[in-house]
Amino acid sequence: MNRIDRLFSQDLKVINMGLESFSKDLKKQEVPVVQMDWRPRAGGNAKLVALLDKLKSNK
Amino acid sequence: MICYEVRKNSYYDSVTLMLISKEVKNIEGVKDVMVGMGTDLNKELSNNLGLGSEKLDELSPNDFFISADVVDEAIMEQVVERVNGLLKEKKSSAGSDYRPATIKSALEMMPEANMAVVSIAGQYAEGEVSRLLDNDLHVMLFSDNVSVEAELRLKQKAVDKGLLMMGPDCGTAIINGVPLAFANVVKKGPIGIVGASGTGTQEVSTLIDKLGSGLSQVIGTGGRDLKSEIGGLMMLQGFEALMRDESTEVIVLISKPPSPEVAEKILGKVSETKKPVVVDFIGGDIEAIKAAGAYPCLTLEDAAYKAVALAKGETPVDFTGFSLSDEAIDKVVTSKVAALKPEQKYFRGLFTGGTLADEAMKMLGQSFGGIYSNIPLSPEYAIENLTTLSGHVCLDLGEDQFTVGRPHPMIDPSTRSDRFKTDIANDVAVVLVDVVLGYGSHENPAKEVADAIHEVNKKLDNNVIYVASITGTEGDPQDLKASQSVLEAEGFIVMPSNAQAVRLVQKIMDQLNKKGA
Numbered sequence: 001m002n003r004i005d006r007l008f009s010q011d012l013k014v015i016n017m018g019l020e021s022f023s024k025d026l027k028k029q030e031v032p033v034v035q036m037d038w039r040p041r042a043g044g045n046a047k048l049v050a051l052l053d054k055l056k057s058n059k
Numbered sequence: 060m061i062c063y064e065v066r067k068n069s070y071y072d073s074v075t076l077m078l079i080s081k082e083v084k085n086i087e088g089v090k091d092v093m094v095g096m097g098t099d100l101n102k103e104l105s106n107n108l109g110l111g112s113e114k115l116d117e118l119s120p121n122d123f124f125i126s127a128d129v130v131d132e133a134i135m136e137q138v139v140e141r142v143n144g145l146l147k148e149k150k151s152s153a154g155s156d157y158r159p160a161t162i163k164s165a166l167e168m169m170p171e172a173n174m175a176v177v178s179i180a181g182q183y184a185e186g187e188v189s190r191l192l193d194n195d196l197h198v199m200l201f202s203d204n205v206s207v208e209a210e211l212r213l214k215q216k217a218v219d220k221g222l223l224m225m226g227p228d229c230g231t232a233i234i235n236g237v238p239l240a241f242a243n244v245v246k247k248g249p250i251g252i253v254g255a256s257g258t259g260t261q262e263v264s265t266l267i268d269k270l271g272s273g274l275s276q277v278i279g280t281g282g283r284d285l286k287s288e289i290g291g292l293m294m295l296q297g298f299e300a301l302m303r304d305e306s307t308e309v310i311v312l313i314s315k316p317p318s319p320e321v322a323e324k325i326l327g328k329v330s331e332t333k334k335p336v337v338v339d340f341i342g343g344d345i346e347a348i349k350a351a352g353a354y355p356c357l358t359l360e361d362a363a364y365k366a367v368a369l370a371k372g373e374t375p376v377d378f379t380g381f382s383l384s385d386e387a388i389d390k391v392v393t394s395k396v397a398a399l400k401p402e403q404k405y406f407r408g409l410f411t412g413g414t415l416a417d418e419a420m421k422m423l424g425q426s427f428g429g430i431y432s433n434i435p436l437s438p439e440y441a442i443e444n445l446t447t448l449s450g451h452v453c454l455d456l457g458e459d460q461f462t463v464g465r466p467h468p469m470i471d472p473s474t475r476s477d478r479f480k481t482d483i484a485n486d487v488a489v490v491l492v493d494v495v496l497g498y499g500s501h502e503n504p505a506k507e508v509a510d511a512i513h514e515v516n517k518k519l520d521n522n523v524i525y526v527a528s529i530t531g532t533e534g535d536p537q538d539l540k541a542s543q544s545v546l547e548a549e550g551f552i553v554m555p556s557n558a559q560a561v562r563l564v565q566k567i568m569d570q571l572n573k574k575g576a
Binding site for chain 2: 020
């Protein structure tokens, strides 16, 4: 079954990465939601991020 | 004196911090203040405000800072205390649930998750969304500032995997009846929408609800999807899904005019389905839509009327008039125009919804002269200087030039309230505004508009004609009826749709010009 067709037949379960107000709105509607404690990887340092990605792809 | 407070490795989202900045600015003794994360943009904004320093230059996007121009240190202490209070308030209202820092741990908490809503800073979005798609999650990407190249890579991955990747800059979607980000509470029903324009989609979906029908799914694509670089990947993906979906009997497609080859591709797909398809390529080629066997539209409201007619098995007809009788409309126009003074000549459209502003300008065309704008229909009407306006003007206040360092005016209406003060003068005849309700929007935008206009009117010598439309439903968290009443109490004529509000403005300007002649 196509993944979008499957989505349309399921209850929505949401991961929210970013603005918390979106999570709060979903909670008000009793939609299951996990709010992430997201922050930029490697403190937003682009060089470090590239290194991390390289390490990961070498694994 | 300029004072600083820095906290390393304390992350908060940008909208929260922008709203806190606004709040602490009101403390007496504070000349200016910036509360933010140490991003390059925030460092630049601080410098522009005269609040920058080497101390801030060293910060990373994970470091939190307050920089303030205050009369003395005691005031700075008050600022810090107030910021702490507001951050604490926010934390307790968000609940004490555990918050995973990685996608892996989020999926451990919710293994059956099927949708991710992403609203982080645009430069970090590609990596995170790519990982979410790798984990077979559908994505709504609200963030803007994502490159076209990144958008294409993400959408190609989503198409390969049969997933939705709505965005970037996707403001609205309703999946399985659940409004995501900026969306209204609408009844369930037989009409499915794929929309490349946020407020345009909100307008059509709320009007379908008001006309007594309902929505099966509302899929957003982000505003660039139908440009040639992206090729309509997500509109095609969404359209095919609605073709298969048994709950969807009528399909509505909404976008600004696509590039010709993308229009051809989309309309080619349209001709493959037996389901009726209503297409609003706002101001686009109507003949091509007809040739594909679809129903073209004149306005967003017309799209809603046609979709509802088709869902009932009726033949759709163009809706170009008013819900009220022509006599009633003419009576309003005549009495309002009679009260205008000779120097009142100009039109002001002050919008929070970009598509609604665009629709207004397209409907009005050149009928009473060119309209200057930050999103002009042709380059000669681009506004160079936003501080002093002249002639007829229509602004999209959600565009970047108004939102640097401030939340979108649908979240924080003060952006528009400030423009009311500067943009409505004694030479203005008629002001047109939109008020967008629903999840994501401010808790009472109508009251914010009414209060701001109340203050503006105190300073004006002339009576300006105020016209509004409300994009909202009875089910929205804001009270639709109360929103209408609060605007009417301030003298607004509240019309049932943006299209009807624009038509009323047209009649007012026509009558005004006849009076002048």
